[in-house]
Amino acid sequence: MRSALDRLASRSRSAKPAPRAAVDSSHGVILYLEDITVSFDGFRALNALTLYVEVGELRCIIGPNGAGKTTMMDVITGKTRPETGSAWFGQTVDLLALSEPAIAQSGIGRKFQKPTVFENHSVFENLELAMAGPKTVWKWLAARTTAEQVDHIDQVLQTIGLTERRLDIAGALSHGQKQWLEIGMLLMQDPQLLLVDEPVAGMTPQEVERTAELLVSLAGKHSVIVVEHDMEFVRSIARTVTVLHEGSVLAQGSIDEVQADARVQQVYLGE
Amino acid sequence: MVKSSAQHGSRLMAALRADRGGRLFLGTLVIVSAIVPLLNLLPSPASALHLSNYTVTLIGKYMTYAILAIAVDLIWGYCGILSLGHGAFFALGGYAMGMYLMRQIGTRGVYGNPILPDFMVFLNWKELPWFWEGFNAFPYAVLMIVLVPGVLALVFGFLAFRSRVSGVYLSIITQALTYALMLAFFRNDMGFGGNNGFTDFKDILGFSLQSSATRIALFLATALALGGCYVLCRFIIASRAGRVIQAIRDAENRARFIGYRVESYKLWLFVLSAVLSGIAGALYVPQVGIINPSEFSPTNSIEIVIWVAIGGRGTLYGAVVGAILVNYAKTYFTDALPSMWLYALGALFVIVTLFLPRGVVGAIRART
Numbered sequence: 218m219r220s221a222l223d224r225l226a227s228r229s230r231s232a233k234p235a236p237r238a239a240v241d242s243s244h245g246v247i248l249y250l251e252d253i254t255v256s257f258d259g260f261r262a263l264n265a266l267t268l269y270v271e272v273g274e275l276r277c278i279i280g281p282n283g284a285g286k287t288t289m290m291d292v293i294t295g296k297t298r299p300e301t302g303s304a305w306f307g308q309t310v311d312l313l314a315l316s317e318p319a320i321a322q323s324g325i326g327r328k329f330q331k332p333t334v335f336e337n338h339s340v341f342e343n344l345e346l347a348m349a350g351p352k353t354v355w356k357w358l359a360a361r362t363t364a365e366q367v368d369h370i371d372q373v374l375q376t377i378g379l380t381e382r383r384l385d386i387a388g389a390l391s392h393g394q395k396q397w398l399e400i401g402m403l404l405m406q407d408p409q410l411l412l413v414d415e416p417v418a419g420m421t422p423q424e425v426e427r428t429a430e431l432l433v434s435l436a437g438k439h440s441v442i443v444v445e446h447d448m449e450f451v452r453s454i455a456r457t458v459t460v461l462h463e464g465s466v467l468a469q470g471s472i473d474e475v476q477a478d479a480r481v482q483q484v485y486l487g488e
Numbered sequence: 489m490v491k492s493s494a495q496h497g498s499r500l501m502a503a504l505r506a507d508r509g510g511r512l513f514l515g516t517l518v519i520v521s522a523i524v525p526l527l528n529l530l531p532s533p534a535s536a537l538h539l540s541n542y543t544v545t546l547i548g549k550y551m552t553y554a555i556l557a558i559a560v561d562l563i564w565g566y567c568g569i570l571s572l573g574h575g576a577f578f579a580l581g582g583y584a585m586g587m588y589l590m591r592q593i594g595t596r597g598v599y600g601n602p603i604l605p606d607f608m609v610f611l612n613w614k615e616l617p618w619f620w621e622g623f624n625a626f627p628y629a630v631l632m633i634v635l636v637p638g639v640l641a642l643v644f645g646f647l648a649f650r651s652r653v654s655g656v657y658l659s660i661i662t663q664a665l666t667y668a669l670m671l672a673f674f675r676n677d678m679g680f681g682g683n684n685g686f687t688d689f690k691d692i693l694g695f696s697l698q699s700s701a702t703r704i705a706l707f708l709a710t711a712l713a714l715g716g717c718y719v720l721c722r723f724i725i726a727s728r729a730g731r732v733i734q735a736i737r738d739a740e741n742r743a744r745f746i747g748y749r750v751e752s753y754k755l756w757l758f759v760l761s762a763v764l765s766g767i768a769g770a771l772y773v774p775q776v777g778i779i780n781p782s783e784f785s786p787t788n789s790i791e792i793v794i795w796v797a798i799g800g801r802g803t804l805y806g807a808v809v810g811a812i813l814v815n816y817a818k819t820y821f822t823d824a825l826p827s828m829w830l831y832a833l834g835a836l837f838v839i840v841t842l843f844l845p846r847g848v849v850g851a852i853r854a855r856t
Contacts, residue, residue, distance in 0.1 A: 318749045333741065335734070335742065337738055338738075352732070353752070357727065357728045357729035360728045360729075405746075
């Protein structure tokens with residue numbers, strides 16, 4: 218009953234996007250999660266989680282299965298509403314008051330664990346659809362893609378290394394290429410914060426390497442949060458690593474500090 | 489304004505250039521609308537070339553079904569919304585037209601009451617119920633033909649999509665919707681003629697429904713509506729909004745998380761589809777000459793989906809092919825082997841699903 222009510226409440230979130238200019242990160246912090254608790258049928262997926270992410274940072278989040286990594290992403294993107302706590306995007310955008318599309322439009326892009334692109338559309342069209350703008354039916358019925366927008370799409374194609382596949386159907390891409398296309402779709406929205414869930418699962422070593430380069434190149438211009446299991450990969454990209462365990466932060470620091478932490482070894486690395 | 493409509497025109501032409509099946513369909517439609525009236529009006533009834541009024545009306549009826557099939561393909565083939573209740577919107581459009589036609593009968597009814605339709609006199613009603621007011625005026629009836637299915641779809645879709653009801657659950661509640669309406673319309677005290685519905689229409693806009701000229705006019709109006717409906721749907725599908733609609737079908741969550749209000753897109757498309765269905769129903773009633781609650785029957789709505797599946801969904805013209813093919817077969821079977829029709833329909837559906845997953849037009853496209 219409670220969860221049904223919560224669901225109803227989350228439907229009534231405002232669908233109006235926060236104006237882009239309103240994302241105020243002048244204090245150097247782009248994401249504030251404070252004291253967030255989420256339970257599913259008594260199981261605490263997040264337990265008073267507090268986490269800050271700085272502007273331009275590339276942050277890796279690791280943790281054993283069930284540590285709450287995906288739930289955390291769900292809270293940030295508006296899919297799940299926490300029972301307690303607060304989530305702010307910059308100092309002025311209250312994420313708990315916005316719907317999923319509104320959060321996306323205010324500048325948070327999310328890549329899913331399973332690569333999700335529009336398989337029946339071309340690579341170009343995938344990026345075109347992801348473009349920032351007033352995404353309403355009436356505007357889009359008459360919308361034409363301007364030369365500037367085509368340039369932007371080509372630029373993103375270059376960044377994700379899919380220029381050659383521009384007109385191919387997205388369903389025909391390899392697993393790795395779909396992951397990059399999905400990252401490209403996020404970039405089309407000029408997001409300030411990118412959430413990337415397990416980007417290298419199922420990739421070949423070469424693809425992993427290129428993905429690492431891509432994500433490192435994105436940090437700085439954007440703030441990036443990467444959830445990943447692959448420790449090799451995390452070591453290759455991370456500056457700061459946050460370890461989640463049972464829904465809250467267990468340890469945080471450089472990869473070496475984290476790996477040296479006795480508690481972390483016990484719950485996660487010590488097997 | 490002029491510039492933007494010119495732009496729309498050129499984009500529409502581009503969309504049609506890329507749509508070979510659509511051009512073929514529209515060409516055929518033009519030829520049929522030219523030849524059928526000629527063959528009906530010119531040769532003497534004894535001639536072998538003569539098309540009877542019955543045949544003209546039959547083709548007109550198939551064309552109203554084709555509009556309905558396009559409306560269902562628009563939401564099912566392109567947006568993945570499987571409505572098993574679209575017969576309800578068709579029937580509501582039909583009832584709105586039927587109310588106008590009933591009021592046109594005037595004193596020529598069995599009881600000769602200038603205001604009340606026969607069934608109300610029979611039920612001993614003394615005055616016209618409030619919701620029958622206005623239906624003596626054709627423009628008002630046209631307004632209702634669009635508004636009643638549209639508003640029902642708006643309210644139903646708003647509640648369903650907002651609660652994120654989708655897939656088989658949505659299909660089931662659309663069945664419930666049409667079933668509930670059927671039961672309601674069966675009741676005499678609803679004021680829609682109970683299980684007999686409306687029939688014995690006399691004329692439309694002052695022209696006798698029995699005359700060949702009126703039949704031909706209705707036939708041409710239906711052909712025009714079918715062509716217009718096709719072009720409108722093609723324009724929508726070829727626009728960027730159309731690509732969003734297909735993106736929602738393929739990966740709803742991805743669309744939501746790149747900033748699309750998926751519910752608004754679905755609702756908008758669902759309402760449009762319901763309005764088109766209502767228009768189809770309104771054109772159906774004067775040609776067929778009767779509307780009754782069996783039009784709301786859940787099996788009717790399932791049949792529409794079968795037409796689209798057999799023709800080939802997600803193509804628009806496939807829906808037209810399916811609607812005509814199945815209904816032609818139905819006319820043939822119910823005449824030759826009445827007890828076999830439901831088996832034949834079931835077998836057709838199974839065969840198409842197993843061997844022609846993309847429908848008849850999909851199989852043809854794969855060969856050429």
